[in-house]
Amino acid sequence: GAVVSQHPSRVICKSGTSVKIECRSLDFQATTMFWYRQFPKKSLMLMATSNEGSKATYEQGVEKDKFLINHASLTLSTLTVTSAHPEDSSFYICSARQGLAYNEQFFGPGTRLTVL
């Protein structure tokens, strides 16, 4: 299957700083990318959907000014957690959709964010 990478895999930052997480589709062009957040022992919660060249669509309850999403190219989307606080500590996973079929949505390995 297609490969999606995320960088970094782990990041520890101080409260008040901003952190950028990259999501790349390595061998295909992704028209749509998704960002999820997973709390311990909880399901993956969709945060936002981004389409290349347009503004991201955020799910209800997700602060768009807190979680900035940029999808500048068909192979790269970034999530920036601004002014991070300990409650933002979580596991963030991106996925990229190659086509319209649901099994054509490929997930990255995730990024563990810890805010001290």
Add this chain to the structure above:
Amino acid sequence: DQQVKQNSPSLSVQEGRISILNCDYTNSMFDYFLWYKKYPAEGPTFLISISSIKDKNEDGRFTVFLNKSAKHLSLHIVPSQPGDSAVYFCAATPRRGGTSYGKLTFGQGTILTVHP
């Protein structure tokens, strides 16, 4: 409001026996269901799916059953192998139009351990 629920956090099975993972949903708009498998430090990978027009879909050792009246689906793995040990997520989506089109709602996951 957890629209997709996997009530068993974990399941332990002997190699060669059947593994049955269960999933319940509450949203009547869901009409396409997927199972994903996730190893530690990796993103979820697509396993098998089923449309609401079917009640069974089979792919090798994996079979998904859908009971629409009960809003319940299950994944059967026969025979189970140690390499099947992973976290299994069920997900659901409405395929018809609207703002939720294409978005996946995940359950909390079930940790499957297959003992040799």
